[in-house]
Amino acid sequence: MVETKHLTCICCPMGCQISVDMEDGKVLKITGNTCKRGEIYAAKEVVSPTRVVTTTVKVDGGELPVVSVKTEKDIPKGKIFDVMSVVEEIHVKAPVAIGDVILPDVAGTGVNIVATKNIAKAG
Amino acid sequence: MKNCDLVIIGGGPAGLAAAVSAYDAGIRDILILERDNCLGGILNQCIHNGFGLHTFKEELTGPEYADRFIRQVLERKIEYRLSTMVMDITPDKIVTAMNREDGMFQLKARAVILAMGCRERPRGALNIPGFRPAGIFSAGTAQRLINIEGYMPGREVVILGSGDIGLIMARRMTLEGAKVKVVAEIMPYSGGLKRNIVQCLDDFGIPLKLSHTLVDIRGKERVEGVTIAQVDEHMKPIPGTEEDYSCDTVLLSVGLLPENELSKCAGVALNPVTRGAFVNDRLETSIDGVFACGNVLHVHDLVDYVSEEAASAGRHAAEYITSGEKKSDSAVPVRAVDGVRYTVPTTVDPKLCDEMVTVRFRVGKVFKNSFISVYLDDERIQHRKKQIMAPGEMEQVILPKKTLLARDGLKEITVRIEEA
Numbered sequence: 001m002v003e004t005k006h007l008t009c010i011c012c013p014m015g016c017q018i019s020v021d022m023e024d025g026k027v028l029k030i031t032g033n034t035c036k037r038g039e040i041y042a043a044k045e046v047v048s049p050t051r052v053v054t055t056t057v058k059v060d061g062g063e064l065p066v067v068s069v070k071t072e073k074d075i076p077k078g079k080i081f082d083v084m085s086v087v088e089e090i091h092v093k094a095p096v097a098i099g100d101v102i103l104p105d106v107a108g109t110g111v112n113i114v115a116t117k118n119i120a121k122a123g
Numbered sequence: 124m125k126n127c128d129l130v131i132i133g134g135g136p137a138g139l140a141a142a143v144s145a146y147d148a149g150i151r152d153i154l155i156l157e158r159d160n161c162l163g164g165i166l167n168q169c170i171h172n173g174f175g176l177h178t179f180k181e182e183l184t185g186p187e188y189a190d191r192f193i194r195q196v197l198e199r200k201i202e203y204r205l206s207t208m209v210m211d212i213t214p215d216k217i218v219t220a221m222n223r224e225d226g227m228f229q230l231k232a233r234a235v236i237l238a239m240g241c242r243e244r245p246r247g248a249l250n251i252p253g254f255r256p257a258g259i260f261s262a263g264t265a266q267r268l269i270n271i272e273g274y275m276p277g278r279e280v281v282i283l284g285s286g287d288i289g290l291i292m293a294r295r296m297t298l299e300g301a302k303v304k305v306v307a308e309i310m311p312y313s314g315g316l317k318r319n320i321v322q323c324l325d326d327f328g329i330p331l332k333l334s335h336t337l338v339d340i341r342g343k344e345r346v347e348g349v350t351i352a353q354v355d356e357h358m359k360p361i362p363g364t365e366e367d368y369s370c371d372t373v374l375l376s377v378g379l380l381p382e383n384e385l386s387k388c389a390g391v392a393l394n395p396v397t398r399g400a401f402v403n404d405r406l407e408t409s410i411d412g413v414f415a416c417g418n419v420l421h422v423h424d425l426v427d428y429v430s431e432e433a434a435s436a437g438r439h440a441a442e443y444i445t446s447g448e449k450k451s452d453s454a455v456p457v458r459a460v461d462g463v464r465y466t467v468p469t470t471v472d473p474k475l476c477d478e479m480v481t482v483r484f485r486v487g488k489v490f491k492n493s494f495i496s497v498y499l500d501d502e503r504i505q506h507r508k509k510q511i512m513a514p515g516e517m518e519q520v521i522l523p524k525k526t527l528l529a530r531d532g533l534k535e536i537t538v539r540i541e542e543a
Contacts, residue, residue, distance in 0.1 A: 008325065010318040014491075014511040034510065051322065054171045054184055055298055056270055065273035068170035068186050077326065084298050098190055116170060117186040 002028065005046050011037040018042045050074035053083050054116070057102055062094030062119040069102050072112045082107040094121045128152035128444050130218050130232040132209050132385060135164020136426050137417025137433040138238035139192035144437030145236075146199045150444055154230065155196070155203035156220050162196065162203065163189030164240055165263070166426065168270045171291055173318070177427035188426060212389040214410055234412040234440040237386055237400065238433065241418040243288075244378040251283075253340030256347075262288040262376035266295065275299055277372025281349050282306045283337045285313040285320075287424075287515075289376025294323035296374075303327070304368050307335040307351045309358055312489055314515040316424075336360060337373070346371050379422045389413060396465040397421040403454060404468045404476040405439040406432065411448050414440045421467050421483070424517045428483070435481075449475045455533050462486050462493075462540030464514075471536060473527035480522045482538060486512045490540055495520060498537040499530050512540070 002023050009016040016038050021029040030042050052074045056066040075083060086107050096102075096119040103113040129150050131138045134157030142155050161167065166174070169185030176182060179191065196203065207222040216235050221227040243261040260268075260276055266288065268274040278301050282289045285308040293303045306324060311334050313320055324331050332351065338360050339350035353364035381399040383391070391400045392409035399420040400408040407414050416436035417429045443449075454470040466484045490512040497505035497520050505520060512518060520538060527533060 008317065008321050010316075010321045012317070012511060015317040015320070051326070052172050052182070053298070055295075056170065056273065058273065064271060066271070068184060068270060070170075070172060070184055080298070080326075098187060116184040117167070118190065 007042060007045055009033060009038040009041055011035070011041055020046045022046060049077040051077050051080060053080055053087075055084060055087055057087060057113070057115075058091045059096060059119050060091050060093050061122055062096065063122050064119055067092065067096045067102075067119045068116045069113050070116050071106065071109070072114050075106075075109045075111050079107055079109055083109065083113075087113060094119050124217070124229045124231050126152075126233075127154050127218075127230045128233050129154070129236065129440055130216075130230055130234075131155045131236045131238055132212070132218070133157065133164065133238035133240055133417075133419070134159075134162040134203055134205070135238065135240050135417065136166055136189065136192065136429045137240065137419070137436075138164070138236070139189070139196055140430040140433035141236045141238055141414075141416055141437035141440070142201050142203075143192065143195045143199065144434035145441045146201055146437075148438050148441030148445075150441045153201050155201065156207045156209050156218070157203060157205050158208050160206050162193045162205070168263070168267045169291075170270045171295075174426050177425065178430055185426075192430070209385055212385050212413075214390045216389075216410075216412060232412075233444050234414065235389075236433075236436055236440050237383075237391070237408070237413065237415040237419050238417050238436075239382045239385060239419040241379040241381045241422055243375070244380055246375055249283075249375070249377060251337050251340060253349075254343050256340070256342040256345050258342070258346035258371050259340065259373045259375070262286070262292045262374045265292055265372075265374050269295060269299060275301070277301060277346075277370075279304065279370040280372045280374060281337075281351070281368050281370045282374045282376060284308060284376035284378070285315050285331060285333075286376040286378065287315045287319050289374060290315045290319040290323040292374055292376070293329050294327065297327045297329070301372075303329045304370060305329070305351065306331045307337060308333050309336040309354055310334070312513065316515065338365065340373060346373055349373060379418065381419045381422065383419060386413075386415070386419070391415075394465060394469065396459075397467065399467075401470075402468045403451070404471040404480045405442075405449070406436040406468065407439065407443070412440075412443050414443075421465070421485075424515065428517060431481075432483070435477075451475055455527070456535050457482060458535055458537045459484060460537060460539045462488065462490060463538050466538055471522065471527065473524060473530075473533065476524050476527070478524050480524065480527075481519055482522060482536075483517055483519045484538060485514055485517055486540060487514060489513050490542065492543050494541040494543070496539050496541050497522065498539070499527070500534055506541070 166185035
C-alpha cells in the first residue's frame with residue numbers, strides 16, 4: 001500500500017512542503033521540493049530521521065552546577081527521550097573538559113555523550 | 124590614567140574575534156573588558172549545535188564555538204578583565220570601568236571597539252495587559268537558568284514570539300520534561316530558521332500559531348494562564364478569536380536590541396533602524412577611532428558572520444592605530460530602498476576601502492523569486508536572483524573596490540530588491 005508522508009524541508013528558508021510516497025518502507029516518489037537538496041533531505045528524513053541531542057549534566061564540585069553535553073553523533077530521532085532519561089540521572093565530578101566522554105554508548109545507540117564546555121573545580 | 128592602544132568592550136564572539144585579528148595585524152597593547160565572569164558571551168548558554176558551519180566547516184555547540192576563539196585569545200596572551208563593567212566612554216576615548224579588584228579605573232585608548240552585543244526586548248516594551256506574577260521570563264533568561272545555573276523555570280509553558288531563541292527554548296524545556304503548549308507569533312511568518320521550526324516544534328508536536336498574540340496573562344503570585352488571540356493585518360487582536368491556555372510560565376522571544384548605552388555616552392551616531400551605530404566600510408563609527416561589530420552594530424542571524432565582521436573591525440582598528448586616521452574625502456552613501464531595511468555599512472569610500480567590501484542587510488518582508496540589485500547612481504551593476512529572502516536571515520552583497528573606483532564622481536550606491 002502506498003503511504004504519503006508530509007514534511008517541511010529545512011535546507012533553506014523556502015521551507016518547501018515535501019510529500020514522499022512510500023511503499024514497504026521504500027521511497028517511490030518525492031514531490032514538492034524545488035531543489036536537489038530537498039530531495040536528499042526528504043529521502044533521509046522519512047526513512048531514518050536522526051538528531052544530535054544537546055542537554056546538560058549535573059556537576060559535583062564545579063564552579064558551575066551543570067555542564068553542557070551533546071551526543072557525539074546524531075542518534076535516531078525516536079531515541080531522543082530515551083537518551084534524555086539516561087542523561088538526567090548522571091552526575092560528573094569537576095573538572096570537566098570539552099570532549100570528555102561523560103557516558104559511552106548512551107541508551108544503546110552506540111553514541112557517546114561528550115562534554116561541550118570546560119568546568120573548573122569550585123573555589 | 125593608563126594608556127592602551129586598543130580597548131575592546133565585550134568578550135563575546137565579536138570582542139574575541141576582533142581582539143585576535145587586531146593582534147594578528149600587529150597590535151600588542153590590547154585589553155578586553157568583559158562584564159560577565161567568563162569570556163564567550165551569550166554562546167556559553169547556547170548549548171545547542173549548529174554554530175560554525177561557515178567558519179570551521181563543522182557543527183559546534185555555542186560553548187565549543189566560543190572556546191575556539193577563547194583559546195586563540197589565550198594563545199596570543201591578549202589581556203582581558205572579567206567581571207568588569209564599563210561605565211563610560213568619552214568622545215576622546217577615555218574608558219571608565221570598574222570591578223572588585225581594581226575599583227574604578229580609567230584608560231586612555233587610541234582606538235575602541237564596541238562589541239557589547241544585544242539584549243532581549245522586555246515585557247515592558249510590549250504592553251501585554253494583566254498582572255505581573257512570577258513565571259514570565261525572556262527566552263534568554265530561561266535559557267541561562269536551565270543551561271548554566273541548572274534551574275528549571277516552569278512546567279507548563281506558553282511562548283510568545285517565534286524568534287530562534289524562543290524555538291530553541293521550546294525544545295529545551297520539552298526535553299527537560301516541561302509541556303510547551305503553544306508558540307504564538309504576531310507576524311504572519313516566523314522570524315526563526317526553518318530548521319528550528321521543524322526540529323524544535325514539529326519534532327515534538329508543538330503548535331505554532333502565526334498572526335496570534337498574547338492578550339492576557341492571568342495569575343497574581345504565579346502565572347496561571349494566558350489568553351491568545353488572532354490578529355488582523357494591523358496586528359490588532361480580532362474579538363471572538365480568544366483562546367485560553369493554562370500554564371505556569373510565559374517565555375518572551377520578541378526581538379533583540381543592540382546594547383548601545385555606552386555608544387551614546389561617546390556620542391556615536393546611531394541608526395534608528397538597526398539601533399546600532401552608523402559605520403563606514405571600515406566599521407568605524409561617527410567618532411574617529413571608535414569601531415563597532417557584532418550584535419551591538421546590528422543583530423545577526425549566524426555567529427559566523429559576527430566573527431567575520433569583528434575580524435574586519437579588529438583589522439581596521441589596528442590600521443587606525445598604526446597609521447593614524449584615514450582622512451576620508453570621498454565617502455559615498457549606501458542607500459537601502461525597496462525592501463532593503465538597512466545596510467551595514469552606510470558609507471563606502473572607494474579610495475580607502477578594502478579590495479572587496481561586504482555590505483550586509485536584511486529585507487523587510489518575505490520575497491520569493493526576486494532579485495538583489497546594486498546600483499551605482501543609475502547604473503545597475505549587480506542583479507542576483509534569490510529564490511527566497513526572509514527578514515529572519517541576513518543577506519549580503521560584495522562590492523569590488525575596482526568597480527567603485529572606475530566610476531568618476533560616484534554619488535550614491537543603492538541596494539534594492541526587485542521583484543520579478
